[in-house]
Amino acid sequence: MSSTLDFEITLTERPATADERARILADPGFGRHFTDHMITIRYSADRGWHDARLEPYGPIPMDPASQVFHYAQELFEGLKAYRQPDGSVVTFRPFMNAARMNRTARRMAMPEMPEQLFVDAVELLVRTDHAWVPDAEGHSLYLRPFMFATTRGLGVNSPADEFLFMVIASPSGLYYPRGIKPVSVWLSQDYTRAAPGGTGEAKFGGNYAASFAGQAEAVAAGCDQVVWLDAVEHRWVEEVGSMNLMFVYGSGARARMLTPALTGTLLAGVTRDSMLTLAPDLGIAAEEGKISIEEWQSGCASGEITEVFGCGTAAIISPVGHVKGNDREWTIGDGEPGEISMRLREELIGIQYGTRPDPYGWVHKIV
Numbered sequence: 001m002s003s004t005l006d007f008e009i010t011l012t013e014r015p016a017t018a019d020e021r022a023r024i025l026a027d028p029g030f031g032r033h034f035t036d037h038m039i040t041i042r043y044s045a046d047r048g049w050h051d052a053r054l055e056p057y058g059p060i061p062m063d064p065a066s067q068v069f070h071y072a073q074e075l076f077e078g079l080k081a082y083r084q085p086d087g088s089v090v091t092f093r094p095f096m097n098a099a100r101m102n103r104t105a106r107r108m109a110m111p112e113m114p115e116q117l118f119v120d121a122v123e124l125l126v127r128t129d130h131a132w133v134p135d136a137e138g139h140s141l142y143l144r145p146f147m148f149a150t151t152r153g154l155g156v157n158s159p160a161d162e163f164l165f166m167v168i169a170s171p172s173g174l175y176y177p178r179g180i181k182p183v184s185v186w187l188s189q190d191y192t193r194a195a196p197g198g199t200g201e202a203k204f205g206g207n208y209a210a211s212f213a214g215q216a217e218a219v220a221a222g223c224d225q226v227v228w229l230d231a232v233e234h235r236w237v238e239e240v241g242s243m244n245l246m247f248v249y250g251s252g253a254r255a256r257m258l259t260p261a262l263t264g265t266l267l268a269g270v271t272r273d274s275m276l277t278l279a280p281d282l283g284i285a286a287e288e289g290k291i292s293i294e295e296w297q298s299g300c301a302s303g304e305i306t307e308v309f310g311c312g313t314a315a316i317i318s319p320v321g322h323v324k325g326n327d328r329e330w331t332i333g334d335g336e337p338g339e340i341s342m343r344l345r346e347e348l349i350g351i352q353y354g355t356r357p358d359p360y361g362w363v364h365k366i367v
């Protein structure tokens, strides 16, 4: 393994038994169970990245004055490991996650990490805990790299200079237990997720904490997810929940797809990027642009917009069936998953699970 650091390896003395693991893998849910090991790598301004370890999964001692607890200086990534038909295990575009983590790190005044070290850390954990990669259809090992400021002190005038990077892994079933049944979405006009110049394009926990009140409002309105609109005019569609949004116009050979452009307030999703690559190769023109809630509603009323779906690593593709806001409500198509959404989903899943060829070199074999 080529790496910029050598990992010190300490295996757990109490790994889950095969029976315990089988019980968990039979119904893993999402993000509820964790594998036997984790990765830790420390950073300090004077030593750079050092002290790389694979160690037993468990609690970490933290000073209560660590800056992350007070000023939320942290970030995270999310990717998955997939079981292949021959039993081997792959990850999907891990260098994209590494590059995005470094973009987030720059925005959050945190240290960047060599991309190869990020990928080596993720792969070492997967290789060690590969027995935890599920083989049930649609299941995977969700990998959660994250980093936070451990500098002790409450001052904010000098940036933190000590950080801990970690990777944990969670065997996961479907993100939405209801599968691909379309979700209903709530147009949030009270809350915004991100403003120009803010942290919207960073994969930073604060963006998610700030979204929970809007998500609670969506649930109170009887919807599954919240749609985020732009912070200035409250009419340009940005994201849905923690996913990017795709709009399909027309159908068959004339179908085309539009997704909100990356303006700095949206997350640059790996699945979003994969959709933009896959769609044209399936004969579906794909573009990045702008769409307002008025255009969304009138496009559905005229039949011009035929399908809408959210996409992200966790849920892959989640069709949107119904939209609701303070003063409006409408259904997309017949409220059922659309043909284009399902074709794109099948294609992506096929590449990830090794049942279709990968002409893009996206899958990264680990074991």
Ligand code: COI
Pocket: 078, 242, 243, 311, 312, 313, 314, 315
């Ligand atoms: C993803 O879909 O990749 C996400 O970021 C969802 C995660 C916050 C659970």
